[in-house]
């Protein structure tokens with residue numbers, strides 16, 4: 846992708862997981878606000894909400910791909926982290942859909958609602974997969990690691 850992505854944050858690993866889960870909720874909330882705005886035909890409000898999400902999303906992905914997947918692949922190998930790699934493959938499609946939605950909002954296009962619903966569902970499923978499968982596995986890998 847041509848967009849500039851952020852650098853991973855320097856946060857202790859277990860704190861990072863908490864931050865990522867909190868960001869899932871923040872992003873769900875932002876997506877919901879954007880959808881509600883669009884339903885009121887407040888395209889500007891929808892654009893604003895999506896714009897705020899962009900920064901959060903980029904930083905979030907930088908941490909998941911720079912820290913979570915790195916730990917999992919480091920501990921389990923590519924084969925052992927296959928399922929998690931698959932979940933993280935959704936990042937680009939979700940991000941692209943978010944850009945499409947933002948574009949539709951700025952052009953006040955009528956198919957905005959359908960695409961927003963798709964985006965919100967996709968994000969919801971993605972966050973659930975991370976919280977139920979990826980993060981617990983990453984945490985247990987982290988805890989099993991020899992410290993020192």
Ligand SMILES: [Fe+2]
Pocket residue numbers: 906909933936971975
């Ligand atoms: Fe993710």
Ligand SMILES: [Fe+2]
Pocket residue numbers: 865869905909972975
């Ligand atoms: Fe996430």
